[in-house]
Amino acid sequence: MRFSFRQAVGMVLGYLLLAAAPLLLAYLGPLPEPRPFWVEFGVGLGFVGMGVLGLQFLLTGRFRNVASSVGLDLMLQFHREVGIVAFLLILAHPVILFATDPTYLEFLDPRVNLPRALALSSVLAALVLLVVTTLWRQELKISYEWWRTGHGVLALFVILIGLVHGLQVGHYLSPVWKQVIWVVLTLAAVGLLLKNRVIRPLRLKKRPFQVVEVREESPGVWTLALEPRGHGGVDFRPGQFVWLTLGSSPFSLQQHPFSISSSAEEPGRVELTIAELGDFTSGISSVPSGTTAFLEGPYGAFVPEEAEEGEDGEPGAAGAVFIVGGVGITPVMSMLRTFRDRGDSRPIVLVHGAPSEDRALFRDEVEALSGMLDFKTVHVLEEAPDSWEGERGLVTPEVLDRHLPEDGLAEWEYFVCGPPPMMDAVEQHLRSRGVPASRIFSERFNIV
Numbered sequence: 001m002r003f004s005f006r007q008a009v010g011m012v013l014g015y016l017l018l019a020a021a022p023l024l025l026a027y028l029g030p031l032p033e034p035r036p037f038w039v040e041f042g043v044g045l046g047f048v049g050m051g052v053l054g055l056q057f058l059l060t061g062r063f064r065n066v067a068s069s070v071g072l073d074l075m076l077q078f079h080r081e082v083g084i085v086a087f088l089l090i091l092a093h094p095v096i097l098f099a100t101d102p103t104y105l106e107f108l109d110p111r112v113n114l115p116r117a118l119a120l121s122s123v124l125a126a127l128v129l130l131v132v133t134t135l136w137r138q139e140l141k142i143s144y145e146w147w148r149t150g151h152g153v154l155a156l157f158v159i160l161i162g163l164v165h166g167l168q169v170g171h172y173l174s175p176v177w178k179q180v181i182w183v184v185l186t187l188a189a190v191g192l193l194l195k196n197r198v199i200r201p202l203r204l205k206k207r208p209f210q211v212v213e214v215r216e217e218s219p220g221v222w223t224l225a226l227e228p229r230g231h232g233g234v235d236f237r238p239g240q241f242v243w244l245t246l247g248s249s250p251f252s253l254q255q256h257p258f259s260i261s262s263s264a265e266e267p268g269r270v271e272l273t274i275a276e277l278g279d280f281t282s283g284i285s286s287v288p289s290g291t292t293a294f295l296e297g298p299y300g301a302f303v304p305e306e307a308e309e310g311e312d313g314e315p316g317a318a319g320a321v322f323i324v325g326g327v328g329i330t331p332v333m334s335m336l337r338t339f340r341d342r343g344d345s346r347p348i349v350l351v352h353g354a355p356s357e358d359r360a361l362f363r364d365e366v367e368a369l370s371g372m373l374d375f376k377t378v379h380v381l382e383e384a385p386d387s388w389e390g391e392r393g394l395v396t397p398e399v400l401d402r403h404l405p406e407d408g409l410a411e412w413e414y415f416v417c418g419p420p421p422m423m424d425a426v427e428q429h430l431r432s433r434g435v436p437a438s439r440i441f442s443e444r445f446n447i448v
């Protein structure tokens with residue numbers, strides 16, 4: 001996290017204000033005769049539900065400034081949790097109305113108004129689908145790409161029907177000026193979706209990259225090197241990531257996030273180090289040189305502070321501790337290579353968990369870098385030969401305690417990236433040792 005308390009308060013207040021905007025709009029100007037409390041309450045929840053739903057498009061809008069201070073995983077986690085809140089608010093709207101006054105059931109009665117009944121019942125079904133497919137995507141065996149496409153379509157459908165429903169009922173939105181604002185607010189949300197899914201790929205089309213090398217780093221892990229064609233490349237900070245699309249169209253459904261593993265001092269050659277996992281990553285080894293690619297970004301708040309720079313007037317960190325597992329070392333490689341290229345002399349501790357000696361990613365390069373930087377490296381091997389004198393097993397709190405800096409633990413910056421159970425245990429342990437949350441940076445590769 002790279003935002004101050006004041007910025008956090010500002011973000012929360014801004015969010016609440018925007019979420020309440022439809023409700024505020026409803027209550028602006030001359031009001032109609034009040035109805036029973038529970039009817040008004042149910043209607044109010046519908047307006048707030050629409051506000052929260054509209055803001056969902058903002059949260060996934062991949063705004064670089066927000067994403068680089070809050071972090072994508074935090075944004076998406078918030079998006080996920082708030083999505084359930086929006087679902088409950090919108091669902092509570094008809095439920096409360098039906099319970100208070102059963103005549104409202106006619107909104108779902110096809111004999112009274114077939115298009116309206118169809119639209120409103122489909123919207124309820126769409127909301128249930130949105131939540132179920134998001135919470136249980138993997139159990140339902142829906143691929144990420146199809147889920148993402150369907151998610152956008154369903155969300156668009158719900159918000160557009162909400163727009164029409166608000167206008168049709170018109171109780172609070174009868175003045176034309178209110179209708180105009182209602183339409184503008186809804187279209188702003190839809191516009192964010194279009195920006196993300198249409199305008200951004202169009203812009204990417206003008207900034208292609210080309211695959212110039214694919215090399216094996218360790219069994220099942222490949223580095224893809226890309227060079228810009230006709231532009232200056234990606235101006236990134238070490239530790240950030242990009243969304244990669246391979247092939248001649250940036251509109252491909254297959255767009256995957258990968259941390260940049262190369263030095264930020266070389267924006268003209270971007271390297272991504274990719275472990276084989278599913279259909280997309282398993283094809284990386286056979287990507288031919290010359291393949292066109294698109295990189296959207298950079299994004300991410302998993303970034304060390306600049307040398308000698310403190311955040312928000314705080315003193316700079318004493319140094320950087322990297323605690324990584326497996327392919328989680330990729331963003332840290334970018335940091336180490338950048339520190340080397342910049343002659344950065346901050347003290348560094350790297351704790352690297354790996355399955356075995358030959359699968360300890362970048363081990364030789366890390367050893368070489370440790371000679372150039374102020375650097376202590378600890379490899380923790382799950383399977384080690386008898387001759388291995390280093391740490392064995394997993395990256396546990398006990399291993400950390402043996403190698404973390406002895407003094408001023410809270411003054412260092414910590415970067416954690418690896419398997420989720422390792423990350424949870426490490427974050428918990430650091431907090432229990434008194435490290436403030438503002439000094440712990442985590443990059444989770446399993447955000448969805």
Ligand SMILES: Cc1cc2nc3c(=O)[nH]c(=O)nc-3n(C[C@H](O)[C@H](O)[C@H](O)COP(=O)(O)OP(=O)(O)OC[C@H]3O[C@@H](n4cnc5c(N)ncnc54)[C@H](O)[C@@H]3O)c2cc1C
Nearest residue numbers: 144255256257258259273274275278279280281330445448
């Ligand atoms: C910020 C970030 C940085 C990452 N950096 C690296 C890296 O440097 N090296 C590396 O090997 N891996 C990295 N990953 C993980 C990588 O994105 C996934 O392993 C890859 O997308 C899996 O795709 P697949 O089709 O091969 O596997 P699948 O079997 O289809 O997917 C496996 C899991 O990966 C996730 N995933 C799949 N597709 C996407 C997608 N399009 N967008 C987001 N998540 C998806 C889902 O959780 C899915 O369940 C990173 C992930 C994130 C979020």
